[in-house]
Amino acid sequence: MTLHIGDIAPDFEAETTEGRIRFHDWIGDSWAVMFSHPKDFTPICTTELGYMARIKPDFDSRNVKIIGLSVDPLDKHAAWSADIEETQGYAPNYPMIADVDFNVSQLYGMLGADVSGDPADRTAADNQTVRNVFVIGPDKKVKLILVYPMTTGRNFDEVLRVIDSLQLTAKHKVSTPVNWQPGEDVVIAGSVSDDQAREIWPDGWESPKPYIRIVQQPS
Structure with a gap:
């Protein structure tokens, strides 16, 4: 299996x-x-x-x-x-x-x-x-x-880091970037359109490229 x-x-x-x-x-x-x-x-x-x-x-x-x-x-x-x-x-x-x-x-x-x-x-x-x-x-x-x-x-500190990401992204429409640690900026999930994102993040986001939308980690 x-x-x-x-x-x-x-x-x-x-x-x-x-x-x-x-x-x-x-x-x-x-x-x-x-x-x-x-x-x-x-x-x-x-x-x-x-x-x-x-x-x-x-x-x-x-x-x-x-x-x-x-x-x-x-x-x-x-x-x-x-x-x-x-x-x-x-x-x-x-x-x-x-x-x-x-x-x-x-x-x-x-x-x-x-x-x-x-x-x-x-x-x-x-x-x-x-x-x-x-x-x-x-x-x-x-x-x-x-x-x-x-x-x-095995690196069980990394497993804890991944769990923090999994639990965060299960609650909020975000993804976590490379080497992310709790409290650091996150990326708006690709499944969220710009119109939907404006409703969730009315103050906008940092966008070095249209497909990269960076926001503060939701609390």
């Missing part, structure tokens, strides 16, 4: 470190970030899980729930959590899915449909495509898909 931005995120039931969940019910009216890991006790993922635990309040303040996934059973997740706290200073404070039947990895296109068997028989290299970040909105639609290689740690 290949997922695209705008698709409904596949629903599923799974065991997690915080009990069994049904994914769409767990999201509820919130936003969600699901980030996946090819194997427990992998070094780069260890740093990522600890960092996400440290900045979880930043996601909470944006009404965003965090959930991790690894293709290993719950008992290994518990032991890994202790290692993460010891080495990174923070233990995961969000649920971790135990995707031992590869169901979620396959639903989200991270592993092929032909993958089966005991996850203990697979290495991190076998599961290296399970290094994704999915941002899902309250409407249960996929808003962002990032895929990282095994050798590169």
Whole structure:
């Protein structure tokens, strides 16, 4: 299965470190970030899980729930959590899915449909495509898909920046330009005609070219 931005995120039931969940019910009216890991006790993922635990309040303040996934059973997740706290200073404070039947990895296109068997028989290299970040909105639609290689740690500050953009542009008829940070100027969305824009921005906008209409970020 290949997922695209705008698709409904596949629903599923799974065991997690915080009990069994049904994914769409767990999201509820919130936003969600699901980030996946090819194997427990992998070094780069260890740093990522600890960092996400440290900045979880930043996601909470944006009404965003965090959930991790690894293709290993719950008992290994518990032991890994202790290692993460010891080495990174923070233990995961969000649920971790135990995707031992590869169901979620396959639903989200991270592993092929032909993958089966005991996850203990697979290495991190076998599961290296399970290094994704999915941002899902309250409407249960996929808003962002990032895929990282095994050798590169993920930038979760960038994920927060994208969420700020997604939440802003979901409420207002604007888009955010390159390297945008909250509070900086934005661009009127291309779907808005000049006549419509004049009703929303009666004071006008800066326009170095007719197709670039710059305004202050709406509050």
